[in-house]
Amino acid sequence: MNTNQYVAKSLELHLFFGRIMKEHALFLKAGFTPANAAFSNQAMLYKNEFEQLLMRAVMLSDGVVSRKVLCSGEVVTEFTSLAENQTERFTGIPINKEITERELRLCNHYRVFGDAADRYPLIKQMNRTALKLLDGLISFKETILNNVVGCEMFTMNYPLLIEHIIREAKLYRDYLEMLERDGDLTEQSMKEIECFWNQIMMEHALFIRGLLDPSETDLFHAADGFAQEYAALLENCRSAHQQTLTSEALEKTIRFRDFKMAGTQGIEECEIRSVILPLLADHVLREANHYIRLLQN
Numbered sequence: 001m002n003t004n005q006y007v008a009k010s011l012e013l014h015l016f017f018g019r020i021m022k023e024h025a026l027f028l029k030a031g032f033t034p035a036n037a038a039f040s041n042q043a044m045l046y047k048n049e050f051e052q053l054l055m056r057a058v059m060l061s062d063g064v065v066s067r068k069v070l071c072s073g074e075v076v077t078e079f080t081s082l083a084e085n086q087t088e089r090f091t092g093i094p095i096n097k098e099i100t101e102r103e104l105r106l107c108n109h110y111r112v113f114g115d116a117a118d119r120y121p122l123i124k125q126m127n128r129t130a131l132k133l134l135d136g137l138i139s140f141k142e143t144i145l146n147n148v149v150g151c152e153m154f155t156m157n158y159p160l161l162i163e164h165i166i167r168e169a170k171l172y173r174d175y176l177e178m179l180e181r182d183g184d185l186t187e188q189s190m191k192e193i194e195c196f197w198n199q200i201m202m203e204h205a206l207f208i209r210g211l212l213d214p215s216e217t218d219l220f221h222a223a224d225g226f227a228q229e230y231a232a233l234l235e236n237c238r239s240a241h242q243q244t245l246t247s248e249a250l251e252k253t254i255r256f257r258d259f260k261m262a263g264t265q266g267i268e269e270c271e272i273r274s275v276i277l278p279l280l281a282d283h284v285l286r287e288a289n290h291y292i293r294l295l296q297n
């Protein structure tokens with residue numbers, strides 16, 4: 001096993017997915033009604049736990065994680081700080097904004113130390129903590145989903161959104177398990193990557209379509225168009241005998257990323273009517289940036 005590789009790959013995963021998980025917990029918390037105070041408290045605990053994990057990952061990443069990842073727009077974007085300020089104000093849910101400042105510095109003041117072997121024991125421990133947290137968060141999300149589809153609970157989050165964030169959490173767990181088992185991430189086929197992320201992008205388009213104000217007809221149709229385009233890509237990807245359309249996926253995802261970027265800016269500047277939290281807009285933008293990096297590899 002290459003220790004440097006293990007350390008860098010683990011940190012890359014935590015920088016992207018650790019933030020994604022803490023934001024999922026925040027979105028869940030923001031969606032509960034006063035009838036589900038216990039669930040709301042539980043969501044807050046997961047938000048805090050993943051926030052702590054992310055802070056540790058950020059502190060250990062300096063000099064180790066590649067510039068390509070740090071500056072890809074999947075860890076943090078130019079919109080994240082304002083999105084966090086606004087989301088904290090709108091929901092009353094506290095957000096540790098120092099993490100964002102540090103992440104921006106990691107990209108802007110990039111440096112390389114080379115050897116990271118001394119961080120191995122800390123990373124090993126961090127991966128174990130993350131796996132335990134993920135088992136809890138996945139089963140928490142599954143309980144919410146079962147309650148919602150069984151009509152025992154009401155939340156402002158769509159059932160499809162809850163399914164979607166369960167899949168993202170399971171992907172994070174699968175990668176961590178792979179790292180712990182093999183010491184590295186075994187090469188995944190482009191087909192697997194594209195099938196997973198084309199579905200995620202399609203669902204983002206569906207969420208955006210469904211969360212816009214009904215008066216935002218142009219944006220509604222644009223989002224619907226992306227949903228249909230990704231549905232076609234997904235179908236192609238899933239049909240076993242066809243070659244995946246990697247360059248088409250890249251071209252579409254760059255266009256969709258630009259759409260999400262304009263959307264995030266429009267929401268932050270109060271120019272778009274919707275029930276989309278600014279941090280949710282930035283969150284789906286980061287996921288598009290992540291997919292673009294994978295497609296360009």
Ligand SMILES: [Fe+2]
Binds near residue numbers: 020168
């Ligand atoms: Fe997500």
Ligand SMILES: [Fe+2]
Binds near residue numbers: 164168200204284287
């Ligand atoms: Fe997502």
